[in-house]
Amino acid sequence: MKTSIPPFFDGQQLPSLQEVLENVRICSIPMNVKFRGVQVRETALFHGPAGWGEFAPFLEYSVEESAAWLASAVESAWLGFPEAVRTEIPLNSTVPAVEAAQVPDILGRYKGEIREVKVKVAETGQSLQDDVARLRAVAQHLPAARLKVDANGGWSEDQAVTALSAMEEFDLLYAEQPVESVQGLARVRERLHEKKIFVPIAADESVRKAEDPLEVARLGAADVIIIKAAPLGGVRRALAVVERSGLPAVVSSALESSVGIRTGAALAASLPELPFGCGLGTVTLMTQDTVEHSLVAENGVLKVRPVVPDEKLLQILAVSAEKNEWWRQRITDCYRYLVDSQN
Numbered sequence: 001m002k003t004s005i006p007p008f009f010d011g012q013q014l015p016s017l018q019e020v021l022e023n024v025r026i027c028s029i030p031m032n033v034k035f036r037g038v039q040v041r042e043t044a045l046f047h048g049p050a051g052w053g054e055f056a057p058f059l060e061y062s063v064e065e066s067a068a069w070l071a072s073a074v075e076s077a078w079l080g081f082p083e084a085v086r087t088e089i090p091l092n093s094t095v096p097a098v099e100a101a102q103v104p105d106i107l108g109r110y111k112g113e114i115r116e117v118k119v120k121v122a123e124t125g126q127s128l129q130d131d132v133a134r135l136r137a138v139a140q141h142l143p144a145a146r147l148k149v150d151a152n153g154g155w156s157e158d159q160a161v162t163a164l165s166a167m168e169e170f171d172l173l174y175a176e177q178p179v180e181s182v183q184g185l186a187r188v189r190e191r192l193h194e195k196k197i198f199v200p201i202a203a204d205e206s207v208r209k210a211e212d213p214l215e216v217a218r219l220g221a222a223d224v225i226i227i228k229a230a231p232l233g234g235v236r237r238a239l240a241v242v243e244r245s246g247l248p249a250v251v252s253s254a255l256e257s258s259v260g261i262r263t264g265a266a267l268a269a270s271l272p273e274l275p276f277g278c279g280l281g282t283v284t285l286m287t288q289d290t291v292e293h294s295l296v297a298e299n300g301v302l303k304v305r306p307v308v309p310d311e312k313l314l315q316i317l318a319v320s321a322e323k324n325e326w327w328r329q330r331i332t333d334c335y336r337y338l339v340d341s342q343n
């Protein structure tokens with residue numbers, strides 16, 4: 001297994017900071033439903049010679065963590081995407097940690113047939129009973145769909161083993177980041193195997209937030225990796241992580257508008273294999289979008305196509321002058337971090 005991954009922006013010279021700042025539009029988009037504590041999504045869009053890119057690190061992220069997201073947005077807008085091997089991407093629908101009664105409403109927002117659903121679990125303040133009730137509501141509403149869960153590292157190892165044992169009846173496709181640490185993932189996986197429970201373990205934060213995104217694969221801590229273009233520093237770097245990990249991969253969103261989803265779709269379109277539905281259906285969880293015709297799935301399939309933001313929408317969604325300044329400073333800080341890391 002090769003261990004290194006390519007440098008940011010594929011080692012190419014970055015456009016100047018001035019060029020980047022001249023071509024940015026900052027937007028604020030209210031969510032339909034709270035997702036990972038976010039009610040309003042703030043995001044920056046860049047226009048470059050190759051198209052559009054989206055930079056939307058969550059507001060609490062450090063410059064160091066956000067810099068990878070900038071590299072990804074600049075890659076999309078200035079370099080463009082690598083060659084694709086497919087034009088259609090199978091997607092999962094996503095159910096946030098809502099009450100079971102809200103499940104039909106959430107699922108009703110997705111167009112057409114739904115074959116795979118990712119259900120958020122282990123939310124702070126909720127119980128295993130809440131999670132099982134939510135899963136049951138999804139299973140009742142869509143008896144033919146396959147289910148998977150995402151705990152965002154919210155369980156202890158004991159809780160993860162108990163919860164995933166209790167969820168055996170749902171025949172989960174995989175359980176995403178049941179616990180926080182890489183070693184914890186490996187132990188939970190082993191303990192479940194001892195109990196003859198073979199639910200595959202997927203690593204998300206342990207890949208996208210890790211200093212070494214390949215540690216999970218090296219330690220055999222997971223069966224599947226979740227990859228996101230922005231936190232991994234772009235499509236090319238994410239492809240390298242998949243190739244070098246040797247594990248099946250699922251492309252997921254970072255809760256962007258359709259411009260960022262297009263980048264995720266480019267990543268999914270370039271992967272040699274796509275054994276599961278990708279988590280790129282999150283535009284449906286937002287009240288508005290930056291493009292007129294949103295990049296959403298129909299019957300669980302997303303057709304890859306170019307997207308261009310709509311000027312009227314960009315004006316409607318534009319942030320205040322103060323917020324705009326804050327974002328420009330953030331872009332500047334991340335840009336400087338990238339330049340330093342290239343030298």
Ligand SMILES: O=C(O)CCC(=O)C1=CC=C[C@@H](O)[C@@H]1C(=O)O
Pocket residue numbers: 036092093094118150152204252253254255278279280281282
């Ligand atoms: O994978 C999906 O179905 C949707 C995307 C998704 O779950 C996420 C998007 C953005 C931030 C993350 O906390 C979250 C995730 O943990 O995968």
Ligand SMILES: [Mg+2]
Pocket residue numbers: 150152176177204205226
């Ligand atoms: Mg996740």
